[in-house]
Structure formats: structure tokens, C-alpha cells
Amino acid sequence: MSHLVGLVRAVQANYYRVRLREPSNGVEELLCVRRARLKKMGQQVCVGDWVVVSHPDWPGQRGAIAEILPRRNQLSRPAIANVDQILLLFALADPPADVHPITRFLLTAEGLNVEIQVVFTKADLVSPQEQQQWRDRLQQWGYRCHVLSLTQGIAWQALRPHLANKITVVCGPSGVGKSSLIRHLTPREDIRVGAVSDHWHRGRHTTRHVELFPLAEGGWIADTPGFNQPELPPDPRQLAAAFPEIRQRLSQDQCLFDNCRHDQEPGCCVRGNWERYPLYIEYLHQLETIASAEPSLAKVPLVKAKSDRQGQQRLEPLLDAKKYRRRSRRQQHQHVNPMAEEVLDSEW
Ligand SMILES: Nc1nc2c(ncn2[C@@H]2O[C@H](COP(=O)(O)OP(=O)(O)OP(=O)(O)O)[C@@H](O)[C@H]2O)c(=O)[nH]1
């Protein structure tokens, strides 16, 4: 007997809305519960999971989830499995585009290890010059972006090929047009989930409800209402990897120290006058201050607090005995500039 396989589109209380891979008996979706065995094993079903459904009740359009197929990945906030890409949406105006929130969303998305699409909306509210400035800016940061207007119907259709046959999660600040874009992209659908029950509709509009909507070109898209205050990565050591500008510099050059924080260290190839460098430093210091106050994050300390001559506390990099040491003579010949060497000898 062939398995009945489907995609979990939405989770509400103890019910799972499952879109079947192939419609069966004239039914596309089943409202499912989770088999007791899964519950006993503590296996949570989440939106985006591919599942095996058993005990279909075709007239009632009900079923039970018997098995969760292996996940490729899983976002935790909101809980969505098998995500192919994050679509980051920002408005060019109303609310105005601002480097800080844009960077925080980018950092969060970078931490998820999935593809990133950057979209600027409300192009109708700014001049073509301003649109181009943001394009250029993002390009310098290492991202290509789409610029569109929903009210003027400009360019949003060009997004379609980038979404086809993928699970896309839309994130961005409040009011940038996330739900408007999803409404444009998804065909009006008649959700036929039987007598779906009050259970389902109650709480549908809670801010944290996550749902996958089918795209006309194939694939699925989800909004992330209520997740518009992204946090920085919890570990300062992950921060540098989330900046394409830093990745690019490190792919072409090397810092003197293996665990360089790219702050004040001698021989750092990352420090420079690129636009978001001051932002990197600001976030790094914020994270290090938090990490040094939280023992769990400070297992491998990165910084130590030291009083300077004026009695002011400041944070200094702590040297890892093995890693944070001078390079061998041979390596020094290849890389080190004499100034850095001098600082090394006198300070460390
Ligand atoms: N001028 C202009 N307004 C737009 C455009 N797209 C959306 N809007 C308007 O922007 C406002 C916010 O849009 P929403 O789709 O609710 O934004 P959202 O990102 O889902 O907001 P939250 O639900 O708060 O997260 C609405 O009044 C839309 O009509 C656009 O391209 N141009």
C-alpha cells in the first residue's frame, strides 16, 4: 500500500492542516491529529513538515499523522521546517529604510543558513535615485535586492521565479507590506477542510499563527507576524560570519590571529572603512558585554574587563593559549607587517 504523504500547512492547538502531495478521493487537504505514538516519543509536528498520514476519513476530511519525514532544517522562531529561503522585506518609505533594523534582520537570516532574498517595497513613495541608492548600498554589503511597488503594480511579478517550488518565509519590520505581498502572490483559495470546527478558527488571528500559503507557480510562502524584533546572534563569535563583507575579506586575506575579533587586534584584514564596520563593532561590543555577564556563553572567554589608568572599566581580548599566539616564523614571513610585529612583542 502506498503511503499517504502531505505537507503540514498550519498547526493550531492539536490539529494539523495537511495538504496531500496528490489529491485523493477528490480531497486536497486533511485536518489531522497526531498519532499517540508520536506524542509518546515527544515528536513535535511543525509547519513545513512532510508527514505520513494514516486512517484517512475521506468524507470527513480527517486523518492522523503517523510519521514525520526527516527534516532538512528547522527555524525555531517561528517554528517552520524545511525552509528553502528567507525573503526579507523592507519599505523604502513609511516606515523609512534604516540601516540598523535592516542589518539586524540580515544578521538573523544569515544565522539560519538558508538562501536570502532582499526586497524593498513601496518604491512608489521615493525617487528613482533613492531606489538606486539602496540597490547600490545593498550590493556593497554583499546582497542583490528586488525593488517593487504593490500599489503601482511594479516589479512584484518578477519575484515569482525566485519563489517557485520553494518554501519561503517572509520576514521584516511591521508595516512594510508583508501580508500585502503574500496576498498578491497567492491565488484566492477556497480552503476545504471539512467541517473544520471552531477549534480551528478560534485563535486563527493570534499574532503568532504561522501558515504556509500555496503559490500559483508551485511552492509555499509564510508570513511571520509578530516576529519583527530580531535579536542579535547569541554568541559574539558567530557575528563576523554573518557579515558578507567580513566573509569576503577573509576569503582573500588572513588576520594575524586565528581568533581575531576584528576590533583592535594588530594585523587584522577585516578592519577598514566599509560602511557597516562601525555597526559590526557596536554589535560585537554589545554581545561581548552580555556574554561576559552570562557564564554559559562565556565558557571560552573572549574578553576580560580591565581598569585603565582613569579607573574606567574596558573590555580587552583574552588570549587563547593555543590559538591566539604568534605565528611561526615561516608564516610571519608570508604575512606579518613589521608594525604589527612590534606591537606583538611589546604588548603580548
Ligand atoms: N505606498 C505603498 N503602500 C504599500 C505598498 N505595499 C503595501 N502598502 C501599504 O502598507 C501598509 C502595511 O502593509 P501590510 O501588508 O499590512 O504590512 P505588514 O508588513 O504585513 O505589516 P504587519 O502586519 O504589521 O507586520 C498597508 O496600508 C498597505 O496598503 C506599496 O507598494 N506602496
Ligand SMILES: [Zn+2]
Ligand atoms: Zn581580524
